Amino acid sequence: MTAMNLIQALNSALDVMLEHDPNVLIFGEDVGYFGGVFRVTDKLQEKYGATRCFDTPISEGGIIATAIGMGAYGLRPVAEIQFADYILPAYDQLVSEAARLRYRSGGEFSAPITVRSPYGGGIFGGQTHSQSPEAIFAHVTGLKTVIPSNPYDAKGLLIAAIECDDPVIFLEPKRIYNGPFDGRPDTQVKTWAGHPQADVPEGHYTVPLGKAAIAREGDEVTVLAYGTMVHVALAGIADSGVDAELIDLRSIVPLDIDTIVASVKKTGRCVIFHEASRFGGFGAELSALVQERCFDHLQSPIDRVAGWDMPYPHAFEWDYFPGPRRLAEALKRAMEYN
Template identity: 85%
Template sequence: MPKMDMIQALNSALDVMMSRDPDVLVFGEDVGYFGGVFRVTDGLQKKHGLKRCFDTPISEGGIIATAIGMGAYGLRPVAEIQFADYILPAFDQLVSEAARLRYRSGGEFWAPITVRSPYGGGIFGGQTHSQSPEAIFAHVTGLKTVIPSNPYDAKGLLIASIEDDDPVIFLEPKRIYNGPFDGHHDRALKTWAESPGSDVPEGHYTVPLGKAAVVREGREATVLAYGTMVHVAKSGIEESGVDAELIDLRSIVPLDIDTIVASVRKTGRCVILHEASRFGGFGGELSALLQERCFYHLKSPIGRVAGWDTPYPHAFEWDYFPGPARLAAALKRVMED
């Protein structure tokens, strides 16, 4: 089984699906000849041709509108928005058209589209290249929102998303594109450089949407995370000395509420970790869902560790990020209550 980083795994997923299904197309800004700004689509145009992998104008609304039309016609488009921050001009297309098409047409039409986009920080991109807008999409009924944390899951989840008959927002954490890391700024690049990659099958396989993964079993507390924050959580749990169970959500819609509830009822404590701003973030919804289902099992209030409630700070990116120390402190607090 070959070793792949997340970029290679995502590229493999697209190649596999384009080879298996002639209705799968890949398009977006700079995805063709250049192979994408992060090289995820590298080589696809050369292998599958200009009609299957092509560049578009800088028009996010046009990209998504085109994908919706293709999907209604019977194709399976995979549209790339170069950075998740730039998806807002297409938000009306996603909400008013893609998410509602099946319902509005009485099942006559649907939108089997996948919208890929790099998201989150890690490249010092500031307010226009580093945001984490997952909670916005999670709020829209009819959209599925998927966020992988490792190469194996990234490939399997992307294939499952492309094969899904509903619109999927597939957010790719930039900070772990090139490999795993331990959540610390000063050690991140060194760890990336030394990473051998992960075992990823070359052919077709899927990771089901809506199925969380128990990354680490524990008895004293539960940590919920997704994307980059799964790696931060691993280090934070080690620093805390708390025997915490770590759950990687993988997708926030659909949400594997059964796995989450079972863990929190077992441990009696929970800390939710995400990179987006705390206020209005997806952690608030997770907290409410657990409060409704686990109230009589909780030994302390549910904790949240998240980004600052400010515009994304360019110069203070690594202070903005929830790091291992902040998670460790939160775990110690819930253990004291």
């Protein structure tokens, strides 16, 4: 075991897979010689050579088209889109091609590609470096969407994604690259040092896609979250004094419906917590599923705490960002409902 931050854990996953499988190769804007703007591919080109880890033109559509072609040939490419906000030029490739290639070809071709992309807010990145687009991928059948919340999971999930035979969108919450973040921008920045999930094995291991983790056990309300919001939720739960159970979904497709349903049946209450704006967000799907499957067990309305429905506003980042206070209020509302 080695103490790693999330960046180092992702780098270790890529290192392990480059070592392990000659069909794995990595490319994206600035990922080669420079090692990536967030350093996730640091030293990989130096260690494995330019054909295993290389820079690309500024062309998200071209990057994903290339990856799909390589996947069809039999490789397992890992493409980086520098910010999830810039993934939209590749959306056609992901939706019309990667997600459907296996289906439409009757199983003759497939695209076993992994698309890594830093996402989410909390870094004063304005509307082009802060968005949370997970719902637009979750809606597309044929894609898997994974969002880790800590270094241990990040490494295991990324290895599982690369080994997966389906296209995987791997969204990296950039606010927690260097340390967990409780949603309070005015408190001192924490690092991953000393965090139990920053203890990461050096070698190969996987965390299966589609298996949620219970980040905090509790009896009164179920909180569903992923990525950065797992840490914000822990702070909000502590503030509220409510004995909430926190589920870290880890992947939203496939979704661990069994863990969600078991928890809500136990607590009878559910609050969904995500950074992305609320209307049509992934929380809407979670809310519908919980209602369909746990209706008789619910003691209060399912609530959603999410970003406001607007473009990500730069100066108002902390007014927009759903912090621990908003979650705590929702938890209290749920408990007071009768």
